[in-house]
Every structure is written in structure tokens, then in C-alpha cells.
Amino acid sequence: MAKEAFVDQDMCIACGICVQNLPDVFRFDDSGKAECFDPYGATEDEIQQEAIDVCPVSCICWK
Template sequence: MKAFVDRDTCIGCGACEGICPDVFSIDDEGKSVPINEVIPENILESAQDAKESCPVSAISID
């Protein structure tokens, strides 16, 4: 599975990075970016929690 961030929607609150720093990071523009090409199975639940915690629903995991 992979994480995707809609950068037009992202407000850069950092919740995703705080919940799952192994998958999400805030870049120089203050927006979230996925840092793993494929989400490892052992942190998939944490990545899902980050997705669900996004206040603007900018994250998708497919």
C-alpha cells in the first residue's frame, strides 16, 4: 500500500507526521509528503490512523 497527500488540500498541520513519522514528513513548503514508496505492513495501522486524523482529509492510502 502507498500513501498519497493532496497538496492542494493539505494545511500542513503536522498531525500525520506526529502520528506516523515513518511515513509522513512536512517539507520545506510546510506541506505533508509521504516519505516511503510502500508502507511497511508493521506500520500500516499507524499510517491509517494518520489518514483518519487529517482534519482536511488530504491523505489517501491505496
């Protein structure tokens, strides 16, 4: 089964890196925090390298 990324919004500081790097996967929700709205909008490698690895507070993980 494919992995799905998940944002811990309690930790997200809304820096925008994940949204900017992978706009087909992450977006800001109404609370102003990032959410993963399409876990299959990019490859697992892209999500790992362009979001999980570069999130400054390490609040994106695989569920």
C-alpha cells in the same frame, strides 16, 4: 501489492498531526506541506488510524 499513502498537498493545511504521529512515514517538504516519504515506515493499519482517519481535511489517501 502493498498500498501506499499519498498526501494531496493542495488540501494539506500543515497541521502536523500525521508528521507527529508517524514521523517515519510523513514529513514536511520544502513547501511546508506534508508528504509521504516512506510509505512502508509503518503498517497500513497505523497509517490508516494515525494519519488518514485523523487528518482534519482528509487529504491523505491510498493511491
